[in-house]
Amino acid sequence: METSLNRRTFLARTGLATAGAGALAAGITGVAGCRTDDGAAAQPGTSPPQVSPFDPNDWASVRAQFDLDTQLGQFAAFVLASHPAPVRAAIAVYRDSLDRDTVAATADEVQLEDAARGAAAEYLEVAAEEIALTDSTTMGLGLTYHGLRLRPGDHILTSTHDFYATHEALRLAAARTGATVQRIPLYDDPASAAVDQIVARVRAGIRPATRLVALTWVHSSTGVKLPVRQIADAIGEVNRSRSEADQIRFGLDAVHGLGADPTSPAALGCDMFVSGTHKWLFGPRGTGLVWARRDAWDSLAAIIPTFSGPSFGNWFDGGSAPFVFGLDGTPGGFHSFEHRWALTDAFEFHLAIGKxxxxxxxxxxxxxxxxxxxxxxxxxxxxxxxxxxxxxxxxxxxxxxxxxxxxxxxxxxxxxxxxxxxxxxxxxxxxxxxxxxxxxxxxxxxxxxxxx
Ligand SMILES: Cc1ncc(COP(=O)(O)O)c(C=O)c1O
CATH class of the missing domain: 3.90.1150.10 (Aspartate Aminotransferase, domain 1)
Structure with a gap:
């Protein structure tokens, strides 16, 4: 028998007031995940694995939270994170609960995802609704640069020092929109790179048609950290004399800064801050985020359907809930939820030590x-x-x-x-x-x- 549900009944039944995939699949809301005394996430009826005592003021204790081979000097751990003990424990709890009863385990998916977004917001010192969750830097760059409303003939300025993921995301976005991409060197010899020279080169590369400056905070090619604030100020100066439609947006691959430099994206002054959380932050492998300044939301569109409650509500009864970057920019579909939810523990681990x-x-x-x-x-x-x-x-x-x-x-x-x-x-x-x-x-x- 076919049943007709109105929007309110549907949202109430599925917990989709702000909900996503898990609540939709479950059709119910369950008991929220809880935290053990040592901060690890736990689900009712589950014993979390033991986490060794952690003294955030003692670097030996911090190192002991990792299962890395101590016979080796680990100088490439930033490439792909090893999980510290609280993150391992949280993943284990969520994984076990998903393996036992997927429906019950995903009943609180919305709250757990909101908690991850909230922890990211606290860490980054920004508003939670400005943060979309992704699987990697590369996914975030693809979503961001494809989501930007570019027109044929628009000019994108990037540098020769950026990683493949930025260059490819821009190439693909340009091929689709008719924009053009230009790569310029910001320094000749990395060892003697200078702030004034870098800023002057970005400024000189901006044309009347430039709509996007896409750069990387810390170059994985050379180790150079860009003076992002000064670059943002130079772009802001140009934007002051431009109409809203012609504003230049400033996108940043921030992955080698997040977890190594405490500056908040808002203080850096970029418009879009794209990062994996599985490098210097030592968060769960396969996690990442994009932060977008509220002023930039109008120039960004979603690329992958989100599973957010408001979006489902719009689909369900033709509603018109407004675009909220943090929800609409988070790709929907089921995820490796045990890793996404344990992101909260990764941010808490870093905050316990202190950014x-x-x-x-x-x-x-x-x-x-x-x-x-x-x-x-x-x-x-x-x-x-x-x-x-x-x-x-x-x-x-x-x-x-x-x-x-x-x-x-x-x-x-x-x-x-x-x-x-x-x-x-x-x-x-x-x-x-x-x-x-x-x-x-x-x-x-x-x-x-x-x-x-
Ligand atoms: C600058 C830079 N951006 C992005 C990436 C890719 O990050 P992810 O694995 O999070 O997509 C890397 C290296 O892995 C990198 O060096």
Whole structure:
């Protein structure tokens, strides 16, 4: 028998007042997930795995939260996160509950997703409705640059230093809209990059037709951290004399800044801040976010149907709930929910240590590494030594050696895990972080000194 439901009954029955996929599938709302004394998420009737005592003021204790191989100096942990204990525990609880009874486990999907968005908002010091949840930086860049309302002939300015994901997202967006993309170098020698020069080059690259400046906060190609605030101010200056329709939007791949530099996206001054949360934040693998300044919402459209309650409501009875970036920009469909929900625990882990302390520790270790490398005759430092122009990534060049070969030798002969930058000009890359000790930094410097 066919039943006719009105909007209110439908939303009430499915819990979709602000709801998404889980509540829709469940048709009921259940008991919200709860937190154990140590902060790990738990579901009723589930015993969370034991989490070792955690003293956020003790770096050894912070490192002990990770299951990383302690025989290795972990200088590539930022590439793809290892989960700290509270995140592992939360994932285990959610995974087990999903495996036991998917319907019951997803009954609180809306609240759990809202909690993740709320934790991200607290961490980033912005409003929760400005944050869309994604699976990665790459997904966020694709959604953002395809969502931007570009017209044929519009000009997109980016740099030669950006990663494949930005360049490809822009190429695809331009092919679809008829916009053009221009890549410019912002510095010639990364080691001597300078704020004024970078800002002047961005400013000189802006044309009357420019509608998007798409850059990366910390270049994974060189370790250079851009002076984002100053670039935003220069763009703002141009925008002041432009009509609303001709405003330039400033998009940022922020993945190597988030979790390494405490500056909030609003303070940075960009319009769209796109990041994975599975690198320096050490959040669940396969998670990410996009923050969009409220003023920029009008220039952004959703690309993938969201499963938000208001959107479902619009579909259900032709309503016209307004566009809310955080909901409408979050792709719908079922997700690896155990990872998405455990994002809350990743933000809480960092906040327990303190954003500023994490950033200061990352900088302290990176500076120690750079100082060590600067004294080596066989290794050239590529990343600037100035902390204002660098974060946790340290790139260098070992004389006469292929970076990939050096990566292999560092691991096999010295128990140092490094990476090589995946760019046309490739460098050896080490990223000290909260999982690395000062002694491991010194050992890495000694290992580099011994390379022929
Ligand atoms: C600058 C930059 N952006 C994006 C990515 C890809 O991030 P994700 O795996 O979150 O898509 C990388 C490297 O993995 C990167 O170096």
């Amino acid at each position: 500023d302390r994490v950033a200061a520790r990352t900088q302290e270790l990176a500076t120690r590494l750079k100082d060590g490398i600067a004294g080596l005759p066989n290794v050239r430092l590529v990343t600037p030594r100035d902390p204002a122009l660098s974060a946790g990534i340290v790139c260098c060049d070992v004389a006469g050696r292929d970076p990939l070969e050096v990566v292999a030798q560092l691991r096999s002969d010295h128990r140092v895990v490094a990476s090589a930058t995946p760019y046309q000009t490739s460098y050896l890359r080490l990223g000290p972080s909260i999982v690395t000790s000062p002694e491991q930094v010194d050992a890495a410097v000694r290992a580099l000194a011994s390379l022929q």
